[in-house]
Amino acid sequence: MASSQPNMERFLREWRQDALNKAQYESAIFIGDKLLAMTNDDNDAFFLAQVHFAAGNYTRAQALLAKQDLLTSNPSCRYLAAHCLIKQNNFVEALAILGEHTPTHLFATNAKRKTTRGVRAATARANSKTSSRHHDQGDDIPEEDILNRRYEASMCYLRGLCYAKQNAFDRAKEAYKDALRIDVQCFEAFSQLVKNSLMSPDEEDEFMQSLAFNSIRAPGDDPDMEDEPADYVQMLYQTQLSKYHNPQAFNTAIESLSTHYGLENNADILLAKADLLYTQCRFKDALAITESILMDDKYNFAVYPIHLACLYELRKTNVLFLIAHELADTHPDEPCTWLAVGVYYFTTGKIADARRYFSKASMMDANFGPAWIGFAHTFAAEGEHDQAVTAYSTAARLFTGTHLPQVFLGMQNHAMNNMTAAEEFLKTAYSLCKTDPLLLNEMGIVLYHQDRLKEAVKMFASALKIAAETDSDPHAWLGARTNLGHALRRLRKYDEALEEFDQVLRDGGKDAQIFCAKGLIYLDKERPEEAVQVLHEALAIHPQDPIATELLNKALEESAEAGDIGLLGTADAAFGGETSEEGGMSGDLASFEQRLGEKKFAARMKLARGRRTAAEMPGQSGGVKDKGKGVARSGRRGAVGGTRLFRGDQEGVDSMELSD
Structure with missing residues (x-):
């Protein structure tokens, strides 16, 4: 009997392995x-x-x-x-x-x-085979x-x-x-x-x-x-x-x-390619890749954060609804399911519902970065800055290597007009990542509002340079280029500012405020007839725009005065006084722009008293409008990509209003 034991052992091991290969665990346990x-x-x-x-x-x-x-x-x-x-x-x-x-x-x-x-x-x-090779001590x-x-x-x-x-x-x-x-x-x-x-x-x-x-x-x-x-x-x-x-x-x-x-x-x-395209704001290209992945592997959950982000950016609410509905039916235990539901509600402006489902996803997986950032965005969307700061701080603590939570914290402090804190958070973000145009643009906005215009110009220019080097979609960075134009305008570098505004228009930024900015420059350059022309274009886009209307009235007055007294193009005669290197204006135009600023501020305060819509996201303080990024690594992003973090409708490619 003893002589047959090795054969029996081999027989039982083969039987055990065969059961394990078939995932027949009960058999494998019994024989084992x-x-x-x-x-x-x-x-x-x-x-x-x-x-x-x-x-x-x-x-x-x-x-x-x-x-x-x-x-x-x-x-x-x-x-x-x-x-x-x-x-x-x-x-x-x-x-x-x-x-x-x-x-x-x-x-x-x-x-x-x-x-x-x-x-x-x-x-x-x-070519390298002839080179010397270090042999690790573990070779033998x-x-x-x-x-x-x-x-x-x-x-x-x-x-x-x-x-x-x-x-x-x-x-x-x-x-x-x-x-x-x-x-x-x-x-x-x-x-x-x-x-x-x-x-x-x-x-x-x-x-x-x-x-x-x-x-x-x-x-x-x-x-x-x-x-x-x-x-x-x-x-x-x-x-x-x-x-x-x-x-x-x-x-x-x-x-x-x-x-x-x-x-x-x-x-x-393919997912890595989509992640790169997403950071470059090439959302349609990224979506095409994620769709191809999901066509072959419908429940590859690693793909969904970027896929949902692209759908959000492109405002494909119907597709988001179908995805959220199907995942809720088939995979209710997956955090990505409730992320999808949250993104759908966020896209449709149902912020409270979005918050509930982002929270549910984060509770199912405490390290799920997109859910944490989405949860924080819901507070920011409603102007609840203190709660947004708390939520972003949690994300920053959980995902120490990504700069995005620090960027969003900087945006929230900027929204609360706390420029010193905003600058500190953005500097922290910069220490983590020096090559994100979103971050550089936000740093430029804070510097702009601190009247550090030369530094702001450098930041905006750096953001645009990096965006160009990484083949980013130019349309995604129209806000950064607009910001650069405003900063140059305030530095009284009018020709350069006009070049930037013209480039914005060539890239598709048909915004009445761009024409208003050009009109203001022409007024400042004592060229009221050209100001009248561009302001008419502004009113063609937005006939009820109060700024364009008031600027047009001013331009017509200046044009009439210049025609009567023959002083067109004589700055001191028309406005009087000196201008500072930082772009300070004097005389009638300065007081006129101040009145515009007061009107814009009053309008923003009135808006803030009402309920913010889903389209309004952090970073919209002090005359800022969004233009940029979106959900996800991971995400990393997500961000927190990966972590492919829910990049957010912070979007950060904010464009400062004329009154600034």
Whole structure:
């Protein structure tokens, strides 16, 4: 009988594996239990515990590992036991098993390369084969030690989950980073860092360069394959990083993965492309990609934050309704479902309903960035600035690596006319991300209202420059260009201001206020006849516009006076006095613009006493109107993208009114 036991063990293991492959957990547990009784082998005990875990029997799996006294002898068993406790929301006991000591001696190093984002085109691989290669100290480590090392990395990942549940986000971030330092293939840890926006774009760049991708080895001894797995993994990781930093590296990675590895239609690669397009305000292009992904995989929930964001931006309320209705019927336990419902209500102006469903989504997943930002936006939409600040502050605490909550906090303080606080929040956002035109435009608006016009001009110009460099939709940044025109107007750089306003009109910004601004410039330049012409165009767009009407009356008066006394074009004779470098005006035109400002202020106060509509979002104080971004990474965004954060109808590409 004893001689047949090895055959019986092999028979039972094959039966157990076959049952597990079919997800027949009851059979696998039944056979695995008999096999363990026969062998009393640690590996069979661990396998049985894994089957219990897969079946959702977390307490039984944990009890089995403790009974077999495996927790002290094997990292894989400690990992599984801690994972069972985490599934039971017992984070303190899980940390007790995992320990709080990081095995730093297992950190791999990357002495081979320090390239921007570490991306190297696959086509250049042949040229680099003759170069020296750093061999990680783990090259000759036995297979069992490599396996234990990977479990140690996974335990760092679990440690990060526990810290995150305890709201110790800095410790969670370090634990996830330690997991990748030990094993760069620990994608779960990488995903937590990126998805929850725990690192700023600059931090991501620096951390990517430090990772030991060169420690990744392909199976076999083919020297031609030595570098390829490392390059492949590095490019895959590159596609998941923030799209605000170095889009060239992102495009290189996407091109290589699509050309050499056939991933051009892969959902994750397409989603990364859509994320980039969304940050560039190319919402129609991004929507086309997300629609193609959902056509093949209807319930790929990672796609929905950006998909919903694009639908919101394009005001496709009917499509939003259908999506929200279907997801509520089929997947009521998914946070994305209630995000979709919230976005639909937000789009249709039912702010209270939107708030309720954003809140529900955030309670289902406390780390769901789009829901948190959407929840905060609902307060901002109704002018509840204090509550909006509280909600945005929560998002800023949860998603420390993304700049968007800080931007929105700056907008809210600006709306409350607290310029000092607004500037501080925007500076904090700038320290996290220096390449978002939305942020630069908001900084310019605050500087404008502080009468720091030269600095404001630099910010607006930088916003437009970055938007152009990233191929952003010019129409999305009409507000920033309008702001630049107003700042130049106040600096009395009239020709430059007119160029900006003309560009706004060429890009499709047919707004009566643009023509009013041009009319005011022509008045200031003592060219009332041209002012009359552009003000007629303003009234053609908005016949009841009070500013255009009053400016037109002023222009007609100036034109008549100039014709009577022959002083057209003589500034001192028409207005008298000096002008300051910062654009201060004197005489009749100064008092006239002051009266316009008073009228606009009175109108805004009257509007503020009424209920704000859904279209009014934070950043609309002091004469600001929205032009820009939208929902989602992740989102990161979302933002909080990823986190693909609900970018929001903050939109931030705000355009300052003429009275400013």
